Amino acid sequence: MRTFSFDRVTAVEEALSALREPRTQLIAGGTELVNWLKEGIEAPDRIVDITRVPLHGLESGPEVLRLGALARMSDVAADPDVRRDYPVLAESLLRAASAQLRNMATLGGNLMQRTRCPYFRAGTELPCNKRTPDSGCSALHGDTSTHAIFGWSEQCVATHPSDLAVALSALEAEVVARSERGERRIPAAEFHHLPGENPARHNELLPDELITAIEIPARPAPGSHYLKVRERVSYEFAVVSAAAVVRLDGGAIAEARIALGGVAHRPWRLREAEAALPGLDLADADGLRAAIDPAFADARPLPGNEYKVTLGQRAALRALRIAGERA
Numbered sequence: 001m002r003t004f005s006f007d008r009v010t011a012v013e014e015a016l017s018a019l020r021e022p023r024t025q026l027i028a029g030g031t032e033l034v035n036w037l038k039e040g041i042e043a044p045d046r047i048v049d050i051t052r053v054p055l056h057g058l059e060s061g062p063e064v065l066r067l068g069a070l071a072r073m074s075d076v077a078a079d080p081d082v083r084r085d086y087p088v089l090a091e092s093l094l095r096a097a098s099a100q101l102r103n104m105a106t107l108g109g110n111l112m113q114r115t116r117c118p119y120f121r122a123g124t125e126l127p128c129n130k131r132t133p134d135s136g137c138s139a140l141h142g143d144t145s146t147h148a149i150f151g152w153s154e155q156c157v158a159t160h161p162s163d164l165a166v167a168l169s170a171l172e173a174e175v176v177a178r179s180e181r182g183e184r185r186i187p188a189a190e191f192h193h194l195p196g197e198n199p200a201r202h203n204e205l206l207p208d209e210l211i212t213a214i215e216i217p218a219r220p221a222p223g224s225h226y227l228k229v230r231e232r233v234s235y236e237f238a239v240v241s242a243a244a245v246v247r248l249d250g251g252a253i254a255e256a257r258i259a260l261g262g263v264a265h266r267p268w269r270l271r272e273a274e275a276a277l278p279g280l281d282l283a284d285a286d287g288l289r290a291a292i293d294p295a296f297a298d299a300r301p302l303p304g305n306e307y308k309v310t311l312g313q314r315a316a317l318r319a320l321r322i323a324g325e326r327a
């Protein structure tokens, strides 16, 4: 058994100073970190509880909706303003994990969770470049059914499991990060790291940074929807998901944003489709399909996951139409 020290901090500055020490892990809801300890993914010398740092609030302003990093998933999903103005956000949270987990889990922790690739999570050590650099990728020669079709490299073909991240990408949110060097904003669409040559890096947050908030632009209520396809109806990660945000002008699309989950190690924005959709009638299913499907021309399915191309196209279309009907 490995021992570690446990401390509690109550202010942002104290959390930042704790991060100066190497081999320190912050703990918020603990629903992910405790699994890492059990699975041997992390073995910190020090764990610092940040749950009493005052970063739990939701502030709805004229420019942005600001969500504290320590807000619980269940609290944000139940917030009346969020449910009314950002259904895609509430739905992405409600369709994640279980009620018990959502009552503990925080927004910051959700973004910081790691891939669910079974080889990464295996109790016995298997070749996995994400877990042990240069050890190889077991998935490439094994089961790729849940893996990426976009943005993967020979080093790693994992997907990122956060539902929240997919909604935030479509909402063009920013992750606010603080360190002793100051504050910076990271676009949610770029927060997670594509594997490239360095799959051991999970996201853009630096070791001395704390996520303090997530900011979502306050836009005139566009329609939005989060559609999650999974193997059972609750308590399951996405096979594929789609977040859509739509503004209509009459019956025609004025602006549309679509992000897919379950297809890459970051939410995958269908930017080519987003450029082709304006002007199309929401009722014109063939036209919408013709705008969405070419955005999958760059998909590189693996032997076990060709199905994700068709599933992704259909999820994107359906999420778009439901979002449009709400606009």
Ligand SMILES: Cc1cc2nc3c(=O)[nH]c(=O)nc-3n(C[C@H](O)[C@H](O)[C@H](O)COP(=O)(O)OP(=O)(O)OC[C@H]3O[C@@H](n4cnc5c(N)ncnc54)[C@H](O)[C@@H]3O)c2cc1C
Residues within 6 Å of the ligand: 025, 026, 027, 028, 029, 030, 031, 032, 033, 034, 035, 069, 070, 095, 096, 097, 098, 101, 104, 105, 106, 107, 108, 109, 110, 111, 112, 113, 161, 162, 163, 164, 209, 210, 211, 212, 235, 236, 237, 238
């Ligand atoms: C069985 C199960 C099913 C799940 N299903 C889903 C699902 O369907 N969809 C989905 O999206 N998620 C799912 N999850 C993941 C779940 O949402 C995350 O475990 C949870 O959101 C993590 O939040 P936490 O507060 O518990 O993080 P913790 O476990 O406390 O922390 C996780 C990591 O985040 C870091 N961290 C936490 N807060 C901050 C911060 N403010 N700044 C910097 N670093 C921080 C910690 O240091 C740690 O490294 C599931 C989890 C489980 C166990």
Ligand code: SF4
Residues within 6 Å of the ligand: 115, 117, 118, 119, 120, 127, 128, 129, 130, 131, 136, 137, 138, 139, 140, 155, 156, 157, 158, 199
């Ligand atoms: S896909 Fe990535 S996480 Fe999975 S075994 Fe390969 S290197 Fe590891």
